[in-house]
Amino acid sequence: MTWDLLATVVVPVKDDERVYRLADSLRRQTLPHDRYEVIVVENGSRRFGDLAAAGDVIRYLRLPEANSATARNAGLAAARGRYLLLTDADCVADPSWIERMTAALQEGSASVVGGVIRPYAPRTWTQRYAITIVDGQDRLNYLPALHLPYVAGANAGFVTDRLREVGGFDEDLRSGNDVDVCYKLGLAGCSAAIAHDAVVWHEDRPTVRAHFRRFRFYATYQVLLFAKYKQHSGKRLVLDRYPFRRAAQAILDGPRAAARLVRGDAGPASRMLLQLIEAAGVLAGEIEGAVRFRQPYL
Known part of the structure; x- marks a missing residue:
């Protein structure tokens, strides 16, 4: 298949104005705009239709019901990029994030790549001292459910074809659909890796x-x-x-x-x-x- 773009970034969002901050960081990437797209999928709210403008790198989709897996599947179906990257509305991407994630997918043998997750501007007591998502994702992560590794959807990248082959994200999983898709890919013979130079900054929960x-x-x-x-x-x-x-x-x-x-x-x-x-x-x-x-x- 001939791909129009190198990468598609999919961002599900519901009632979270921090998506504007994330969108700004995704517009300021080192990768040229003609090589990637960002698909914001609003699900369960109706607030962010103004995110996409004519000629912008951002595309906008809206789903009536809140479900992150359904939103990710909508982005996957519309994706024009050879690689599909995930992050969340409460994150901020480093300027080189897309370039480094796609490089890891291009240069290695892995079909699943996770980037590092760092705390974004801790303000509260909880944000300063609690662990961030999967303790920063400095390594591949495992759960007792299965022996295969997974990466967190706050900073994850996949070969788009492989994702489509395994059927995308399980919409019954309101949480853990990122883990599930890694399991499906692992069972299909795909390997996973960590891109230590691909950083996303995550704003952690503010209260105990x-x-x-x-x-x-x-x-x-x-x-x-x-x-x-x-x-x-x-x-x-x-x-x-x-x-x-x-x-x-x-x-x-x-x-x-x-x-x-x-x-x-x-x-x-x-x-x-x-x-x-x-x-x-x-x-x-x-x-x-x-x-x-x-x-x-x-």
């Missing part, structure tokens, strides 16, 4: 409550992923050590954090507390998912 709810939401759909792929994993149930390991590490760090706090440094104690909240969110989500989807998973 939002931080907890984020991890609970992610973990709930981890259970559905397990249910979908257990015929490939061969597992009948899962014991996820991650929340227990995170909580244990936080507790072990407690004496050192307390000593630093006495000396006026609240950083270690803050990280310890938010790590415990993260672990509690994961555990709560896994219990909720196990009940909702009737799968042994904890």
Whole structure:
């Protein structure tokens, strides 16, 4: 197939004005505008139709219902780029992001590439001390559901043809559809890699409550992923050590954090507390998912 463009960037958005900030960063890429496009897919709201103008690198689509997987599939169907990149409305792309992601896909053997995710302008206590998405995605990530790696949709790139061959994103997964598509590609024989020089900056959840709810939401759909792929994993149930390991590490760090706090440094104690909240969110989500989807998973 002959492609019109090197890359298509797909951005799903619902009621998030930060998409304007992201759009500005995507307009200021080092890759020439005639080599890429950005497709903003508004789903479940009606606010951002003014993002695309005549002659702009940005195209605009709108879907009536909120579903990030459906939005990504709409972008995939309309894509004219050889490579399809994903990021989110709460992110900002480095000026060389598209160029470096496409270079990693062109030069390597991987059909799936994840870039590094860094915290964007932390303002609140939670943003300063909590971990960002998949702890920055400095390495490939794994879940107990399956042995294959995945990359997060905040900074991900794919060979467009391969995505279409595996059927795109699972619209039943309100969270984790980025993981799912990596699993489908992995089972089809595609490899994954990290592009360490392709950076996206992510604005993390600003409050403790939002931080907890984020991890609970992610973990709930981890259970559905397990249910979908257990015929490939061969597992009948899962014991996820991650929340227990995170909580244990936080507790072990407690004496050192307390000593630093006495000396006026609240950083270690803050990280310890938010790590415990993260672990509690994961555990709560896994219990909720196990009940909702009737799968042994904890």
